[in-house]
Amino acid sequence: MVVCLVSFASAKPGIATFYTKYIPSACFKNKDQGKMIAAAGDALWKNGAVCGKKFTVKCTGPRNGVPHPCTGKSVTVKIVDHCP
Template sequence: MVVAVAVVVVAVSYASVGYADEGTATFYTPPYVPSSCNGFKNDGVMIAAASDAIWDNRRACGRTYRVKCTGGTNQVPHPCTGRSVVVRIVDYCPAGCRGTIDLSQEAFAVIANPDAGKVNIQFNQ
């Protein structure tokens, strides 16, 4: 019985690591306040604004997402750094938002060359 439980736990762990949504990321620049979620509270710089795709009628506020660049969307060759970043949703990127998630400039720079402006991503909560 203990072995069966351990196998299930390991299988669930691998499944959660392997699952990710796909989309695009852009970035915005300071000042980062006020924000839709927290008003004038300073939330640091590892933050993001959610597009309608993940905004969920404000329920996205406070959620964290791990974001990783998977490739470019334009002429900048090899924009990805190979790293991922964890960001907290603190703002809303309104209709017409160019990306699924709009990262702070600092968070975007962790995963991609800012000169790219927009990149393809994988992300999971």
Template structure:
């Protein structure tokens, strides 16, 4: 009985920590994946992203994985763009035009969590 309570408590605490750590931001998408700032012409697949300057941190983010969840629209064009929950992407590039807390997802990654017609969405992301 005590073991069950401790297990449940650990799950609740882990859930709260991951929710509290999520960064609110926005995401757009891109379609040309090579070359990338981190890996040059080495293909890293399609579940990838380019990081804003702060997150990129002179390449320190290269290869790190982030969980990304669509939380809502940023424009009036697609009022409910979110679909399919959460994805994990690998940082492979710098997005020099991205704002604070913005990720530029590969088209495949973006389309997995949102309608491409939205173009830009609200997200939450945290390290995987």
């Protein structure tokens, strides 16, 4: 028997924002999901199917006038909400 596992990675540009305390959320209502959380746009949301999934994200450049917002490091975030 031969088992073959294939993994695909892809990258898409997006815009990140920061919020302090984030409760309630579309996915988990009033249950706090910690700090490394994110909201998914329409392209990922798929009627909530992406809730709880984790994504690795990385800053690639400024959008708000901050001179050097990127650290060069990636972070992993959990989807907890929808951002239409």
